[in-house]
Amino acid sequence: MWGTASARFWWPVRDSLCGLSYCVRIFHLIVCGWLFVVPCTAQVAGTLFDAVGKVLLNDYCDVAFRRGQLPRLLAEYRPKAQAAQTSMDERDVVRQLLAQVPASHLALYSKATAARLEAEITGEPVNTLGCVLTQVGDRYFADSVYDGGPAALAGLRRGDEVIAIDGLVVKASPRLDWRSDDARSAGFSSHELLVQSGDRVSLRVNFDSGCRDVAVVAAPFSGFLSSKFGARSFAIGGQRALLLHLWFVYHGLSSSLLSYCVAANPGCRSLLLDLRGRGGSALECAPLLATLKAMKNRGVSIVALIDHRTRSAKEIIAYELRRSGIATLVGECTAGAMLPATLVPVGADAVLMYPALRAGNYCKAIEGHGVLPQHEVADPFPGRPGFDPVLEKGIEVLQATRVAN
Secondary structure (H helix, E strand, O other): OOOOOOOOOOOOOOOOOOOOOOOOOOOOOOOOOOOOOOOOOOOOOOHHHHHHHHHHHHHOOOHHHHHOHHHHHHHHHHHHHHOOOOHHHHHHHHHHHHHOOOOOOOEEEEHHHHHHHHHHHHOOOEEEOOOEEEEEOOEEEEEOOOOOOHHHHOOOOOOOEEEEEOOEEHHHOOOEEEEOOOOOOOOOEEEEEOOOOOOEEEEEEEEOOEEEEEEEEOEEEOHHHHHHHHOEEEEEOOEEEEEEEOOOEOOOOHHHHHHHHHHHOOOEEEEEEEOOOOOEOHHHHHHHHHHHHHHHHOOOEEEEEEOOOOOOHHHHHHHHHHHHOOOEEEEOOOOOOOOOEEEEEOOOOEEEEEEOOOOOHHHHHHOOOOOOOOEEOOOOOOOOOOOOHHHHHHHHHHHHHHHHO
16 A cells, blocks of 8 residues: 555645644645655564664754764664564564654554554544553553444443453453554553454453453444544533544544534534544644634634643644634643654554654644643543543533633
């Protein structure tokens, strides 16, 4: 799917729109840039490391760093990569290297994870259980559980501890994909689960009432479908409010999705917009913000939920919602991950995400800083399964906003 000599990129709606986004078939940069393709090489110890190093030396956005500190870091970590006994060991060394580079959007993905992210941005269903597993210490917990997805339908909740997959401890399961979080992420790691449609996966879950096996049948699903069919209205202060979780900022779809959900839930005078989680297409920010501004002008009260995983395109939206007064932000400070990301193959199964550019007003305002909420609420993970303190606070603030208006 990657090709060997092609690149696709789209221009932003305006120069200041920068962040992580992807093209329809490969991935696109937010501002003028190219997707460089590195030929796949055999998995000899040190080969992956050298491929990653070559890309960073040639194209990492901080010229002073790549000419000064980067060569010294490569020299320090290369012997560890060459001494790696397994491909997993070498990937760990690569992640250690990337964690020393002072920027967001640095990660080593499997091709499966990269392809899934591409599909999610464009709203295409993929074979999935409808959740990921987040590792905290030596334990694994269900996370990003899609409303209406296979895992949710089987009774899994965010924060439920998964102790085995198909009878194997989680770490030993062949279904556990590589890490999908940034190299600089501290204290946790996120993993996709590898499945085909129709796979019946047995998850051993440690519920409050004790451990039991939960059968989850993989099926084509997506964050977009979860957003669309999971949107719902609820009563608040004698009126109706709409809850919409944008799992991603879907390219060319988010604004129309919001309009669809509003039309499907008539009479809602308030909107609770959940922006927690990964980013999406920055090219969709302008039309989505225009739709939200029009709702605000019609007297709709808007509260947006954010957390430490809210990044890139969602940070643009959160920043503008707060700056313009369109919405009140509730939750945690966002990730501060605004550098435009490039993704390139660096081996038979590996894809490197890295920032090739440092440009745009949003990058200057948000990168490394994040966007602060007006109402700060901690959301410790795993916490209590099924309990959502950020959502509870958002409803409280929305009700107070309706009363004030």
